[in-house]
Amino acid sequence: MNKPFPPVALNGVCIDPDRVQGLSGTDQPGRILRQRGQHEVFCGLTSIIWLHRKMQDAFFLIVGSRTCAHLMQSAAGVMIFSEPRFATAIMEERDLAGLADMHDELDGVVERLLARRPDIRMLVLVGSCPSEVIKLDLARAAERLDARHQPARRVIAYSGSGIETTFTQGEDNFLAALLADAAKRAPGRTDSPARLVVAGCLADVVEDQFARLFTALGIDGVTFLPGRSATDRLTVGPGTRYVLAQPYLGATAAALEKAGASRIDALFPLGGEGTRAWLAAIADAFKVDPARFEAVIAKPLQRAGEATAHYRHWLSGKRVFFFPDSQLEPSLARYLQRELGAAIVEVGSPYLHREHVAGELALLSPDVLVSEGQDVERQIDRCRAASPDLIVCGLGLANPFEAEGRVTKWSIEFAFTPIQGFEQAGDLAELFARPLMRAALLDDAANRERLS
Numbered sequence: 001m002n003k004p005f006p007p008v009a010l011n012g013v014c015i016d017p018d019r020v021q022g023l024s025g026t027d028q029p030g031r032i033l034r035q036r037g038q039h040e041v042f043c044g045l046t047s048i049i050w051l052h053r054k055m056q057d058a059f060f061l062i063v064g065s066r067t068c069a070h071l072m073q074s075a076a077g078v079m080i081f082s083e084p085r086f087a088t089a090i091m092e093e094r095d096l097a098g099l100a101d102m103h104d105e106l107d108g109v110v111e112r113l114l115a116r117r118p119d120i121r122m123l124v125l126v127g128s129c130p131s132e133v134i135k136l137d138l139a140r141a142a143e144r145l146d147a148r149h150q151p152a153r154r155v156i157a158y159s160g161s162g163i164e165t166t167f168t169q170g171e172d173n174f175l176a177a178l179l180a181d182a183a184k185r186a187p188g189r190t191d192s193p194a195r196l197v198v199a200g201c202l203a204d205v206v207e208d209q210f211a212r213l214f215t216a217l218g219i220d221g222v223t224f225l226p227g228r229s230a231t232d233r234l235t236v237g238p239g240t241r242y243v244l245a246q247p248y249l250g251a252t253a254a255a256l257e258k259a260g261a262s263r264i265d266a267l268f269p270l271g272g273e274g275t276r277a278w279l280a281a282i283a284d285a286f287k288v289d290p291a292r293f294e295a296v297i298a299k300p301l302q303r304a305g306e307a308t309a310h311y312r313h314w315l316s317g318k319r320v321f322f323f324p325d326s327q328l329e330p331s332l333a334r335y336l337q338r339e340l341g342a343a344i345v346e347v348g349s350p351y352l353h354r355e356h357v358a359g360e361l362a363l364l365s366p367d368v369l370v371s372e373g374q375d376v377e378r379q380i381d382r383c384r385a386a387s388p389d390l391i392v393c394g395l396g397l398a399n400p401f402e403a404e405g406r407v408t409k410w411s412i413e414f415a416f417t418p419i420q421g422f423e424q425a426g427d428l429a430e431l432f433a434r435p436l437m438r439a440a441l442l443d444d445a446a447n448r449e450r451l452s
């Protein structure tokens with residue numbers, strides 16, 4: 001049993017001892033601070049922005065309010081002008097008051113949508129806070145619509161509501177829904193199960209690089225989840241191994257295990273070290289000859305090291321503070337600390353899947369404070385007291401911090417930019433270095449102006 005920690009003072013801020021929970025094992029960071037309070041994070045709907053670009057014949061129909069539609073408009077930016085494959089079926093007062101039959105209304109919206117967009121192969125109904133609060137059963141609606149539109153189209157449902165999900169957890173629920181759909185259709189399948197499932201949405205360029213590396217390593221039967229098309233086959237069975245490419249996939253992992261797959265435990269493929277460890281764990285599971293593995297990864301690993309070293313000067317010794325956003329934070333902090341020489345002050349994450357991030361946490365320095373959840377005012381106090389060189393946070397906090405003369409990095413970019421794999425290591429380093437480079441340039445310009 002974990003012993004309670006004594007009260008601790010961090011940079012002058014006393015942390016409530018009953019919110020502090022110790023980690024077992026001496027190689028783990030000293031403590032995890034759990035916080036529940038006001039939080040500044042996206043809801044799971046936002047993950048639709050990268051999911052709809054990945055799966056190019058799927059359409060995401062949010063069943064929600066004008067708030068949900070406004071969120072998607074703001075988060076998608078200029079994408080909303082390119083007829084994207086997502087929309088919101090807005091619930092009106094009469095729906096909320098129970099004056100209309102929501103299922104009839106939804107069926108009407110779906111019919112009009114499918115008539116207008118015949119290219120849709122998979123319709124995804126996405127639940128929101130309002131649809132959940134009035135207990136609209138989207139799973140049942142999806143089943144009914146699926147039966148009606150088979151075999152031309154599939155209809156599935158999942159929740160992206162702010163009550164249930166934070167940002168990237170929307171993707172987790174989507175992938176779990178895809179797996180449930182695949183299991184439902186499994187009895188008629190004759191194709192053999194995948195040998196390896198790589199779970200987690202990756203940019204196409206990253207997926208292609210990993211696919212080439214798997215071929216070079218002699219690993220075949222690989223399926224990426226999600227696939228690029230709704231018609232891609234997904235068959236999982238007792239012989240299937242799976243590896244997570246993203247750290248926020250608790251429900252997906254559970255669904256894969258329910259289908260009989262077993263997990264390959266690995267670091268996440270960020271930076272040279274993370275990508276090497278991730279590939280090594282897979283190669284080990286498939287009994288790839290170690291000499292062949294080293295030969296395949298030697299050059300890409302070298303390129304990753306050189307590209308990262310280019311930015312080390314900017315980040316070495318810099319103190320970095322992470323606010324919670326995407327659950328990528330422990331892996332990003334590990335990369336910054338070990339490959340760029342940064343000193344991590346606090347790593348905030350909306351949720352920590354202990355088993356999946358155990359390897360990442362074990363590599364962080366013991367003095368790093370790991371915080372799970374958020375009580376934003378308290379976290380801002382800790383951040384100000386620590387006065388880090390770089391703050392990784394959302395846009396709601398970034399400009400106010402900049403106005404105080406602090407340097408920030410907008411965290412959502414890590415979810416939208418291809419950062420996994422050897423070839424993206426330099427881009428990842430640059431994302432952290434750029435705000436520091438810009439601040440230095442502005443300082444220089446201000447000094448020159450003063451002297452002139």
Ligand code: SF4
Pocket residue numbers: 043044045064065067068069071127128129130160161162163
């Ligand atoms: S799902 Fe909930 S949190 Fe997300 S935009 Fe809609 S109302 Fe807001």
